[in-house]
Amino acid sequence: MGEHPRRRADAQRNRDRLVAAASAVIAEAGPEASLEEVARRAGVGSATLHRHFSSRAELLEAVLHDRVRTLCALADELLTAPGAGTALVTWLRAVVAHAATTRGLGPALTGYASDPRFSPHTMIREAARQLLARAHREGSVAPNATVDDVLRLANGISLAVDSLADATECADALITLVTDGLLRRPANG
Template sequence: MRTSKRPLRADAQRNYDRILAAAGAAVAAHGTDASLEEIAREAGVGSATLHRHFPSRQALLEAVFRDRVETLCAKAADLAIAPDPGAALVSWLHAVVEHAATNRGLGASLMPDTGEGDPALGETCHAMIVQAGGELLARAHDAHAVRAEVTVRDLLRLVGAIALATEHDPDGAAEAGRLLAIVVDGVRGSGTAEG
């Protein structure tokens, strides 16, 4: 999402959205070193248009990261009303592991040691994810669908470890999903069915 106060004209907003979508796909395919020229070409805009919206690679990466985190939070909000709190949490964890697996170095590239960009972005996005997951986990705890001692930070660490471990696998998404299923079995509450 844009953080500027002035709304964009409709055509400029379309360009912004297309650039953001192309950048997300490029990061998923090639990592954070994806070609800005290729991103502009895929978005159907010129390099000057890309740089008008995103003056640096860092600014573009921040927008991609923020957009993905907002999508995860929206998914958590949608799942918060699901009738099965345990299944809702598992569904969200699968979305988080997919997010982490497709980041391809995105989070690391936004670390504050580069001296560029918004140093609070990572903290803000992390807090948003913790809040969203925490609400789903609280419902799952209430339903005895997960072990009482499991915290949202535990789950996010496990998801992060799975994404890191499968980052270079030829079929990383499938392997990440398989490993997440093992983790989910380990965190289920005693009142849940086997399976």
């Protein structure tokens, strides 16, 4: 005899609310954010949080899973969006915004024995590869642009704005500058 379906659904809703609340709290306060604040924002008690996540690292990994899945789902949607180059840039903005709001999530998980089936770097790289390949086929990006170039660009922008109070806005401005081009060429006249 298994758990009652309603109880399972309630438990899943609580878990989803905890991950969403943790994501928001981490974006504001970093990975050492108060677990009590996470529970409060999720509308559950501390015991419920600890029933779902036995450690801070387990909760942080769930947040990372959720964010990476969201980025990959966006990439899948953008594979059929009009304008492959624009779709790639839209996704890069999301990647950089993700990095700007993770605030040390990766280093906080150092040494944590995570789920071996979950490889965020591989998942992000594959999403970038598919979007870039489509943009190459369309001819909307430089033909010599590689997946490594695109991911280094996103990483570089993320690192450049990491300690700024308005990191997401600054990152967005830098992506615009890079994608629009730094130099303006005179119109043929």
